[in-house]
Amino acid sequence: xxxxxxxxxxxxxxxxxxxxxxxxxxxxxxxxxxxxxxxxxxxxxxxxxxxxxxxxxxxxxxxxxxxxxxxxxxxxxxxxxxxxxxxxxxxxxxxxxxxxxxxxxxxxxxxxxxxxxxxxxxxxxxxxxxxxxxxxxxxxxxxxxxxxxxxxxxxxxxxxxxxxxxxxxxxxxxxxxxxxxxxxxxxxxxxxxxxxxxxxxxxxxxxxxxxxxxxxxxxxxxxxxxxxxxxxxxxxxxxxxxxxxxxxxxxxxxxxxxxxxxxxxxxxx
Amino acid sequence: xxxxxxxxxxxxxxxxxxxxxxxxxxxxxxxxxxxxxxxxxxxxxxxxxxxxxxxxxxxxxxxxxxxxxxxxxxxxxxxxxxxxxxxxxxxxxxxxxxxxxxxxxxxxxxxxxxxxxxxxxxxxxxxxxxxxxxxxxxxxxxxxxxxxxxxxxxxxxxxxxxxxxxxxxxxxxxxxxxxxxxxxxxxxxxxxxxxxxxxxxxxxxxxxxxxxxxxxxxxxxxxxxxxxxxxxxxxxxxxxxxxxxxxxxxxxxxxxxxxxxxxxxxxxx
DNA sequence: ACAAAAGTGTTTGTGGTACACCCATGG
DNA sequence: CCATGGGTGTACCACAAACACTTTTGT
Numbered sequence: 060x061x062x063x064x065x066x067x068x069x070x071x072x073x074x075x076x077x078x079x080x081x082x083x084x085x086x087x088x089x090x091x092x093x094x095x096x097x098x099x100x101x102x103x104x105x106x107x108x109x110x111x112x113x114x115x116x117x118x119x120x121x122x123x124x125x126x127x128x129x130x131x132x133x134x135x136x137x138x139x140x141x142x143x144x145x146x147x148x149x150x151x152x153x154x155x156x157x158x159x160x161x162x163x164x165x166x167x168x169x170x171x172x173x174x175x176x177x178x179x180x181x182x183x184x185x186x187x188x189x190x191x192x193x194x195x196x197x198x199x200x201x202x203x204x205x206x207x208x209x210x211x212x213x214x215x216x217x218x219x220x221x222x223x224x225x226x227x228x229x230x231x232x233x234x235x236x237x238x239x240x241x242x243x244x245x246x247x248x249x250x251x252x253x254x255x256x257x258x259x260x261x262x263x264x265x266x267x268x269x270x271x272x273x274x275x276x277x278x279x280x281x282x283x284x285x286x287x288x289x290x291x292x293x294x295x296x297x298x299x300x301x302x303x304x305x306x307x308x309x310x311x312x313x314x315x316x317x318x319x320x321x322x323x324x325x326x327x328x
Numbered sequence: 329x330x331x332x333x334x335x336x337x338x339x340x341x342x343x344x345x346x347x348x349x350x351x352x353x354x355x356x357x358x359x360x361x362x363x364x365x366x367x368x369x370x371x372x373x374x375x376x377x378x379x380x381x382x383x384x385x386x387x388x389x390x391x392x393x394x395x396x397x398x399x400x401x402x403x404x405x406x407x408x409x410x411x412x413x414x415x416x417x418x419x420x421x422x423x424x425x426x427x428x429x430x431x432x433x434x435x436x437x438x439x440x441x442x443x444x445x446x447x448x449x450x451x452x453x454x455x456x457x458x459x460x461x462x463x464x465x466x467x468x469x470x471x472x473x474x475x476x477x478x479x480x481x482x483x484x485x486x487x488x489x490x491x492x493x494x495x496x497x498x499x500x501x502x503x504x505x506x507x508x509x510x511x512x513x514x515x516x517x518x519x520x521x522x523x524x525x526x527x528x529x530x531x532x533x534x535x536x537x538x539x540x541x542x543x544x545x546x547x548x549x550x551x552x553x554x555x556x557x558x559x560x561x562x563x564x565x566x567x568x569x570x571x572x573x574x575x576x577x578x579x580x581x582x583x584x585x586x587x588x589x590x591x592x593x594x595x596x597x
Numbered sequence: 598a599c600a601a602a603a604g605t606g607t608t609t610g611t612g613g614t615a616c617a618c619c620c621a622t623g624g
Numbered sequence: 625c626c627a628t629g630g631g632t633g634t635a636c637c638a639c640a641a642a643c644a645c646t647t648t649t650g651t
Binding site for chain 2: 276
């Protein structure tokens with residue numbers, strides 16, 4: 060969490076605004092605001108580790124605004140849908156929803172001019188897919204490396220840039236994933252059901268962006284009770300080497316495994 | 329994160345939903361959803377430490393729904409307002425906005441029937457106020473201890489319960505604050521500009537819900553560079569004792585001071 | 598002198614990285 | 625028997641909690 064990469068959320072705004080003082084009963088929406096209804100969309104940053112790299116699922120917009128740009132999957136919130144429900148429904152059009160091993164709310168963006176065609180709020184989710192599957196995706200969608208300059212490859216004719224504020228949202232998602240990898244068991248959502256430690260360390264490397272020693276990763280995750288041996292092992296490759304033991308995550312739901320590193324309650328409690 | 333008290337966000341939803349497959353261009357909001365506009369409100373969980381307890385600012389609803397219940401301050405999002413901008417404006421009606429030392433987005437709730445009078449999404453913020461001030465608040469608002477059973481005191485005629493899903497939101501806010509106290513410098517937002525270590529440890533105790541030894545807190549925060557001595561000290565009280573040194577937070581903006589406790593990048597990088 | 602509160606020094610323990618070494622297999 | 629990759633053992637280190645002890649004040 061929060062750790063590096065731990066999200067700072069919308070903490071970048073500073074004071075400003077006037078002091079209005081009224082008192083007494085006030086119906087839920089009063090004040091200077093013209094009580095308005097706004098369009099609301101739900102987006103998802105779906106990550107998967109592919110070929111050793113953390114990738115995001117994006118689709119290419121076929122019409123303005125941002126025609127030809129890459130955008131996060133998602134769409135308008137239905138009239139009677141919950142937010143999580145909505146993003147699951149919408150992703151079913153892009154990815155088989157059964158493959159989503161984890162989904163959590165990320166942030167909501169409400170900048171009045173984030174959408175050129177009128178006020179639109181967007182609630183973004185972070186979704187994860189295990190590395191071993193290759194879901195069928197529509198022709199206009201593609202997996203993009205989520206590397207630092209999120210998508211825009213300069214001069215290349217192919218990917219012009221990302222639409223709306225979606226690049227920033229991908230950034231939040233990466234930070235969130237990175238943070239949670241260090242104090243929760245989210246790894247389960249990136250890895251296949253069974254894996255060797257060197258495979259797992261490659262997934263971690265891809266998601267964290269830096270080297271992860273398989274040997275230490277093993278001990279850390281074992282000590283925390285995140286993973287366990289299946290008892291089986293895979294035969295060594297053509298080039299020899301000791302056969303690798305297979306592991307699995309003990310839980311397949313998000314758990315916090317490294318609660319307070321500091322300021323923890325006194326021992327006798 | 330974190331750690332206990334670290335937020336699990338909306339991770340409690342599991343798969344379900346059908347597999348729809350269409351491809352080709354699709355305008356931002358297509359699919360089964362009837363593209364609708366929904367009311368959107370912005371709420372704030374404003375915490376302050378008062379008399380050694382973590383308290384939330386609540387106001388009492390004067391009319392249905394939830395007449396007589398306690399609710400979070402906030403209201404409808406204005407037509408041309410950003411989310412953060414809106415909550416700042418709305419809080420200006422309850423608390424002098426200059427006193428808010430920290431504000432961050434918490435979560436967005438969109439359960440279709442969270443509001444009996446029609447679909448209403450709510451984006452909640454976490455706001456903090458330093459312990460040394462006592463802002464003027466309207467007659468219908470009050471500071472409530474944010475203790476475990478958030479507000480509802482059984483049998484007492486006074487506070488019946490909390491309106492809507494606000495009790496759950498207060499819970500999220502407490503977990504978030506608690507988590508961030510252990511890996512960021514949020515303490516600055518709860519403490520007055522200058523403080524002694526035993527005062528600060530009382531603030532931490534109130535926010536975390538468990539004892540915090542002043543002696544260790546001092547070392548931890550000094551090592552992390554969060555606080556520094558002002559050079560001054562306060563005279564001891566009537567009962568004697570060594571005069572306490574005054575400290576201040578070195579930064580008054582949120583910073584992550586305890587990035588990755590684990591899985592940190594290899595030393596040479 | 599004594600009590601009270603603040604502050605320091607020291608011990609102990611834990612959890613994590615780094616690194617050398619041992620193990621099992623294929624050629 | 626050697627190269628290759630997996631697995632273990634161990635040294636080291638940073639950080640933090642616990643607690644005894646010292647310092648500085650008021651009465």
